Amino acid sequence: MALLDTTKIFRLSCLLFFLYTSINITWSSCLSFLALIGSIYFLPFGDHTMNHKEKVMKTKEIVNGLYSKLSKDEEDVKAAEAILGFVTYDVENTDSLDRFERIKVNSNCLFARKAKIWGSPPWKEQLSLEENIYRLIPMFLRFTILCQSQKLDGFLIELPGVKFGNDVMVFASAFRRVLQVLSDHDPAEFYCMDKSYLGKRGWVFEFNKCTFFITTFAPFYPETHPRYAFRCSDCYILFQPEVSFAFHDLPPDSTETNWVNPTNTRDKIRVAFRQAGRGYDVPQSLNFPMSHDMIRPISGADPIIEWWTL
Structure with missing residues (x-):
């Protein structure tokens, strides 16, 4: 404050001296005027008694007042929570699951109604198919990590029927694109969609070292x-981790079926579908490629849909 008071006193003195001597223009009046101008332009304004170190300390005080100081561990937790909030959603409470419920409750699969399924987030029309699938990858990855310990039965991806549900070949092409996006971002770097034997026996869809049995439904x-699809207007891709079949005591695959007196779960499911008028052909060989069954042709007389080539 001492410098500020001295500055004010000096400026006031210069002004009074200028007024006193400016009645007649003399050398002294000119000198007093120049002194006044100099005091305005060259002497500092405000409180400059604070040195650089004190200014830094003052700034830190303000910042600490606005933002509470956290430990490194607290900062890491807070950062992780912020990221999770940005990429996650409630996988067990989605519109896609609500719409798929009609298929679940009407399915002839014996354990469909009680199946624990995670759903995809709302489709964003302004994004491409690839961008929409990219958005759900964090939760798909989480699913592969937790499916065994939490006994999860499936991860559901819903595609809008207005775009992909009017033609089986259009849907087949979209199906390939969905699997390609997931495969391209496989954290295990297996990239199953890039294998030369895709479409042949031995190939299975795999992500993060988790293998899947895939079924599809469409209008x-x-x-x-x-x-x-029981009059659902959208298309669905259901990723069933193969480990989930063990949760329901499903026996090993077989080409044989006891149609008259089914005793195991697999035979009961096949009989239930046939009795409902929706029977399906049982593969004649256990070496039947899984990829051939992922998108079934509309008629049993139609050729296999080679979706991996579209």
């Missing part, structure tokens, strides 16, 4: 078809 399938 273009008739009521007599095993992939009938």
Whole structure:
């Protein structure tokens, strides 16, 4: 404050001296005027008694007052929570699951109704198919980590029927694109969609070292078809981790079926579909490629849909 008071006193003195001597223009009046101008332009304004170190300390005080100081561990937790809030959603409470419920409750699969499924987030029309699938990858990855310990049965991806549900080949192409996006971002770097034997026996969809059995449902399938969507207007891709079959005591795959007196779960499911008028052909060989069954043709007489080539 001492410098500020001295500055004010000096400026006031210069002003009074200028007024006193400016009645007649003399050398002294000119000198007093120059002194006044100099005091305005060259002497500092405000409180400059604070040195650089004190200014830094003052700034830190303000910042600490606005933002509470956290430990490194607290900062890491806070950062992780912020990121999770940005990429996660409530996987067990989605519109896609609500709409798929009609298929679940009407399915002839014996454990469909009680299946624990995670759903995809709302589709964003302003984004491409690839961008929409990219958005759900964090939760798909989380699913592969937790599916065994939490006994999860499936991860559901919903595609809008207005775009992909009017033609089986259009849907087949979209199906390939969905799997390609997931495969391209496989954290295990296996990239199953890039294998040369895709479409042949031995190939299975794999992500983060978790293998999946995939079924699809779409509005273009008739009521007599095993992939009938029960008047749902959208398309669905259900990723069932193969480990989930063990949760339901499903026996090993077999080409044989006891149609008259089914005793195991697999035979009961096959009989239930047939009795409902939606029977499906049982593969004649255990070496039947899994990829051939992921998107079934509309008619049993139609050729296999080679979706991986579209």
